[in-house]
Amino acid sequence: MSVAIENFVKAIYNNDKHDIKDTKPGNIAKQLGISSPAATDMAKKLAAKDLLHYEKYQALQLTEKGKKMALNVVRKHRLWESLLFKMFDLSLHDIHREAELLEHQTSDLLAEKISEYLGHPKFDPHGDPIPNADGKITTTDTSITLADAEEGKTYTIARLMSDDKEFFDFCAQNGIKYRNTLTVSKQFSGNKMTQIAIGSNTIVLNENFTKIIYVDEN
Amino acid sequence: MSVAIENFVKAIYNNDKHDIKDTKPGNIAKQLGISSPAATDMAKKLAAKDLLHYEKYQALQLTEKGKKMALNVVRKHRLWESLLFKMFDLSLHDIHREAELLEHQTSDLLAEKISEYLGHPKFDPHGDPIPNADGKITTTDTSITLADAEEGKTYTIARLMSDDKEFFDFCAQNGIKYRNTLTVSKQFSGNKMTQIAIGSNTIVLNENFTKIIYVDEN
DNA sequence: ATTAATTTTTAAGCTTACTTAAATATTTTA
DNA sequence: TAAAATATTTAAGTAAGCTTAAAAATTAAT
Numbered sequence: 095m096s097v098a099i100e101n102f103v104k105a106i107y108n109n110d111k112h113d114i115k116d117t118k119p120g121n122i123a124k125q126l127g128i129s130s131p132a133a134t135d136m137a138k139k140l141a142a143k144d145l146l147h148y149e150k151y152q153a154l155q156l157t158e159k160g161k162k163m164a165l166n167v168v169r170k171h172r173l174w175e176s177l178l179f180k181m182f183d184l185s186l187h188d189i190h191r192e193a194e195l196l197e198h199q200t201s202d203l204l205a206e207k208i209s210e211y212l213g214h215p216k217f218d219p220h221g222d223p224i225p226n227a228d229g230k231i232t233t234t235d236t237s238i239t240l241a242d243a244e245e246g247k248t249y250t251i252a253r254l255m256s257d258d259k260e261f262f263d264f265c266a267q268n269g270i271k272y273r274n275t276l277t278v279s280k281q282f283s284g285n286k287m288t289q290i291a292i293g294s295n296t297i298v299l300n301e302n303f304t305k306i307i308y309v310d311e312n
Numbered sequence: 313m314s315v316a317i318e319n320f321v322k323a324i325y326n327n328d329k330h331d332i333k334d335t336k337p338g339n340i341a342k343q344l345g346i347s348s349p350a351a352t353d354m355a356k357k358l359a360a361k362d363l364l365h366y367e368k369y370q371a372l373q374l375t376e377k378g379k380k381m382a383l384n385v386v387r388k389h390r391l392w393e394s395l396l397f398k399m400f401d402l403s404l405h406d407i408h409r410e411a412e413l414l415e416h417q418t419s420d421l422l423a424e425k426i427s428e429y430l431g432h433p434k435f436d437p438h439g440d441p442i443p444n445a446d447g448k449i450t451t452t453d454t455s456i457t458l459a460d461a462e463e464g465k466t467y468t469i470a471r472l473m474s475d476d477k478e479f480f481d482f483c484a485q486n487g488i489k490y491r492n493t494l495t496v497s498k499q500f501s502g503n504k505m506t507q508i509a510i511g512s513n514t515i516v517l518n519e520n521f522t523k524i525i526y527v528d529e530n
Numbered sequence: 531a532t533t534a535a536t537t538t539t540t541a542a543g544c545t546t547a548c549t550t551a552a553a554t555a556t557t558t559t560a
Numbered sequence: 561t562a563a564a565a566t567a568t569t570t571a572a573g574t575a576a577g578c579t580t581a582a583a584a585a586t587t588a589a590t
Binding site: 336337338348349351352353368369 | 536537538540
């Protein structure tokens with residue numbers, strides 16, 4: 095299967111998973127940086143391969159086969175991120191970018207070797223869970239976004255859901271990092287802004303950030 | 313530049329380097345597993361990009377730009393081989409296969425990080441020299457093939473010039489490994505067969521093997 | 531030195547993964 | 561609920577990287 099197909103299936107999986115918007119060709123196209131017609135074409139092609147269900151004007155839905163493919167790619171991505179993060183002094187954003195390419199050129203054998211080497215980690219450096227070789231995610235996710243966090247409570251950062259460089263740079267500068275602890279000092283105006291205390295810093299985060307930082311209550 | 317282009321340029325570089333046959337489209341095509349017309353087409357295309365010189369019916373020759381590209385890919389290949397070999401229990405053949413894919417999806421930055429991590433190694437696990445970031449090979453190669461080795465003398469294995477699984481399996485079984493020591497006990501019939509003593513084994517190698525095992529005199 | 535064998539090139543055509551423009555369907559909003 | 565806005569699909573076309581078949585040139589052999 096081609097890189098284009100793997101990326102398409104992965105995009106549906108990610109979109110679907112986090113339910114940000116409905117999973118129609120146009121949305122997937124935007125995520126992949128291709129045109130809508132290209133996405134519609136691809137959707138039809140993948141339906142013929144039994145990777146997804148396609149009906150005109152309806153949301154795309156992965157079949158079991160499609161989900162398995164997506165999880166296999168996601169596994170490789172997160173294993174690469176884990177390995178590169180451990181070995182090299184590279185930013186989370188750089189690591190993400192490298193993993194985005196390597197994930198498609200990695201045999202199941204190599205993925206297993208990487209997993210073994212790392213002691214079969216359950217989470218990657220962003221806090222995202224790593225599926226096992228069978229495509230199963232064995233950890234249950236109880237995290238919520240910072241926007242939904244409560245004033246006064248203390249949380250552990252569970253995930254940084256982004257691939258934007260500026261976001262990661264900001265996080266790095268402010269100690270916002272997987273497994274770090276923070277306290278919500280104040281929620282403003284319908285929780286569109288959140289003030290947190292983290293380490294020795296106090297920061298106010300806007301909606302863009304409070305919706306992609308996931309936390310677990312301590 | 314695409315994977316197809318990188319592989320084409322690399323194939324010319326390798327062919328040219330070791331001078332096995334003349335570097336015409338048909339030869340390159342065979343190495344890449346594509347048809348001769350495809351190779352001719354590609355050659356014309358790459359000539360237009362100033363990566364090689366093309367003249368009808370003549371051997372292909374890389375330009376400086378082409379050579380630089382080839383060396384950059386070769387560098388990444390050999391760095392990956394070095395890293396995978398060090399980290400994982402994988403055969404030389406498996407490592408070669410993985411590196412063949414990863415080499416095209418590796419930024420210069422990541423290559424540099426790998427090189428740094430390994431202490432800027434000068435040779436990969438096959439004994440092939442690793443070009444530096446500028447595409448320079450700083451080590452001089454004094455090795456000869458086993459076919460050219462002399463009876464009674466002792467040598468160190470310098471390179472295993474192959475990507476054939478059976479060859480590597482045979483080597484692994486018989487202690488034929490980069491930097492190991494062997495003694496040429498006998499040369500037969502115009503050096504088409506060579507008997508060597510290596511470790512506790514005595515082995516007779518035929519022409520196929522004596523021409524791809526490179527050694528340095530001790 | 532011709533002829534035969536081999537290689538290279540030309541030509542035509544295919545698949546994948548895109549594009550833009552226009553038509554059609556769906557959603558939103560007034 | 562009808563018009564306006566938006567999204568999806570159809571249609572036509574492109575570039576990359578291949579293919580096979582046939583023509584042309586080179587190389588090898590008698």
